[in-house]
Amino acid sequence: MDTNNTGDLIRRPSNALAKRPEPLETPVTPVADIYETADAFVIKLDMPGAVKNSISVIVEPGILAVKGRIDSLHRESGKLVFSEIGHRSYARRFNLGDGVDSGNIAAVFENGVLGITVPKTESLKAHEIIIK
Amino acid sequence: MSLIRWNPTHELDRWPSDFFGIQREINRVFDNFVRGGVQADESFMTSYWTPAVDIAEKENEYLVKMELPGVNKDDVKINLESNILTIKGEKKQEKDEKEKNLHRVERSYGSFQRSFTLPTTVKSDKIDAVFKDGVLSISLPKAEEAKPKQIEVKVK
Numbered sequence: 001m002d003t004n005n006t007g008d009l010i011r012r013p014s015n016a017l018a019k020r021p022e023p024l025e026t027p028v029t030p031v032a033d034i035y036e037t038a039d040a041f042v043i044k045l046d047m048p049g050a051v052k053n054s055i056s057v058i059v060e061p062g063i064l065a066v067k068g069r070i071d072s073l074h075r076e077s078g079k080l081v082f083s084e085i086g087h088r089s090y091a092r093r094f095n096l097g098d099g100v101d102s103g104n105i106a107a108v109f110e111n112g113v114l115g116i117t118v119p120k121t122e123s124l125k126a127h128e129i130i131i132k
Numbered sequence: 133m134s135l136i137r138w139n140p141t142h143e144l145d146r147w148p149s150d151f152f153g154i155q156r157e158i159n160r161v162f163d164n165f166v167r168g169g170v171q172a173d174e175s176f177m178t179s180y181w182t183p184a185v186d187i188a189e190k191e192n193e194y195l196v197k198m199e200l201p202g203v204n205k206d207d208v209k210i211n212l213e214s215n216i217l218t219i220k221g222e223k224k225q226e227k228d229e230k231e232k233n234l235h236r237v238e239r240s241y242g243s244f245q246r247s248f249t250l251p252t253t254v255k256s257d258k259i260d261a262v263f264k265d266g267v268l269s270i271s272l273p274k275a276e277e278a279k280p281k282q283i284e285v286k287v288k
Contacts, residue, residue, distance in 0.1 A: 112266010
């Protein structure tokens with residue numbers, strides 16, 4: 001028997017106990033406004049307190065998935081006397097239809113609001129028909 | 133239309149990970165209804181809303197966090213009067229957004245006001261507020277007499 005392995009097995013549970021467990025994260029669906037401009041769809045999601053580098057916007061065929069985490073007061077010392085925010089994470093998925101240029105989706109995080117611009121493809125844009 | 137309408141029943145498929153999301157959604161709709169968020173004489177966009185708050189007590193201070201995504205810093209007022217902390221303000225809808233073809237409006241706009249009674253005295257001149265990533269953080273240092281004191285026990 002490998003003695004190193006046995007040592008590992010013994011050490012692991014004790015490490016787990018020594019580490020204070022993270023408070024349970026509450027997954028939250030961030031509220032969103034969606035509007036349409038001449039050449040794009042714009043999604044605005046309220047994600048207050050989200051840590052910028054925790055935010056991910058993933059584009060899969062037909063799906064746009066948004067994720068993010070916040071830094072909660074739990075992390076800081078002191079006891080929470082009133083809590084409505086708590087320890088939460090954000091996640092939401094949107095279905096993308098045909099006619100969107102999924103390769104050119106842009107996202108900006110500003111003042112707790114994640115703005116995603118989904119450009120339309122030429123086929124979906126309004127065209128003026130010239131009368132001859 | 134290119135974006136497909138969000139179907140809440142799809143969320144049920146991913147239970148339990150999205151269970152709290154549904155619960156929150158129900159709470160939100162219910163809260164809006166109970167509070168009478170939509171005023172009869174006002175347009176839908178100027179309804180009242182209640183931003184979420186966390187309050188933590190530390191040894192030397194209270195820490196208040198309020199979620200105000202998309203709110204302009206200058207539209208927020210903080211007031212402390214005889215231990216009652218009041219935060220009020222307004223979330224304005226961007227002008228250009230109003231004229232666009234709206235598909236979905238879930239975010240709240242309009243005035244808000246919340247008051248909290250602080251259990252101990254606070255140094256009102258040392259209050260510090262920071263607004264970052266849509267979260268307003270207010271630090272309220274406790275007055276000297278409110279801080280925990282260690283009393284030395286002398287053994288004779």
